[in-house]
Amino acid sequence: DVKVTQSSRYLVKRTGEKVFLECVQDMDHENMFWYRQDPGLGLRLIYFSYDVKMKEKGDIPEGYSVSREKKERFSLILESASTNQTSMYLCASRKGQGLSYEQYFGPGTRLTVT
Amino acid sequence: AQSVTQLGSHVSVSEGALVLLRCNYSSSVPPYLFWYVQYPNQGLQLLLKYTTGATLVKGINGFEAEFKKSETSFHLTKPSAHMSDAAEYFCAVTGGSQGNLIFGKGTKLSVKP
Numbered sequence: 001d002v003k004v005t006q007s008s009r010y011l012v013k014r015t016g017e018k019v020f021l022e023c024v025q026d027m028d029h030e031n032m033f034w035y036r037q038d039p040g041l042g043l044r045l046i047y048f049s050y051d052v053k054m055k056e057k058g059d060i061p062e063g064y065s066v067s068r069e070k071k072e073r074f075s076l077i078l079e080s081a082s083t084n085q086t087s088m089y090l091c092a093s094r095k096g097q098g099l100s101y102e103q104y105f106g107p108g109t110r111l112t113v114t
Numbered sequence: 115a116q117s118v119t120q121l122g123s124h125v126s127v128s129e130g131a132l133v134l135l136r137c138n139y140s141s142s143v144p145p146y147l148f149w150y151v152q153y154p155n156q157g158l159q160l161l162l163k164y165t166t167g168a169t170l171v172k173g174i175n176g177f178e179a180e181f182k183k184s185e186t187s188f189h190l191t192k193p194s195a196h197m198s199d200a201a202e203y204f205c206a207v208t209g210g211s212q213g214n215l216i217f218g219k220g221t222k223l224s225v226k227p
Contacts (some may be wrong), residue, residue: 002202004157009155016137033214035199040123040219041219042204042217042218043158043204043215043217044212044217045215047156048214058214090157090158092158097213098213099146100146100163100165100166100207100208101215102160102163103158103215104160105150105157105158105159106157107155107157108155108156108157
């Protein structure tokens with residue numbers, strides 16, 4: 001079974017703090033993704049990576065950055081957290097570029113910024 | 115550009131009743147379509163997917179979906195709802211230059227005893 005793990009299930013941070021969300025997958029998948037999920041808006045793609053040290057902006061990259069130094073790990077960074085970044089953050093991984101391949105999701109991190 | 119519309123943000127059914135969750139997509143190329151389920155406080159889990167071939171796709175937990183190209187639809191059904199089916203369901207289509215998923219806004223399913 002593919003396992004995607006996220007470093008925290010719940011996180012509370014203060015406005016202006018630098019926040020790191022970590023994601024690790026154990027199936028040697030090339031592609032990794034970060035989404036945020038908000039009620040009524042579904043999932044929106046923040047960033048994705050199709051290889052080590054490679055990254056591409058998704059639909060809502062503003063206020064976020066990412067890092068992928070190793071194939072199994074994909075980090076989402078909030079440089080200066082703001083209250084409008086309070087959300088559920090979901091990481092996913094996928095094998096290769098094949099369009100028919102499904103994405104496997106982690107359990108999510110619920111981030112609250114106060 | 116690809117897009118997904120899920121009709122009904124909330125659907126309520128009685129236990130044992132038919133479940134029908136609607137999904138319509140827009141795609142300029144032959145689509146790959148997915149249904150995911152999210153139980154409370156969990157990540158998303160794949161229910162089923164359509165790539166090519168048979169248009170009726172069977173998934174886990176007794177769910178199935180039918181790809182209808184003429185209607186640009188991929189509705190999810192289950193003949194008999196169970197209490198454990200209460201969750202949020204997301205339809206998605208492959209889009210973008212890297213084949214990323216475009217998600218619908220989700221449908222929350224409630225099952226009444």
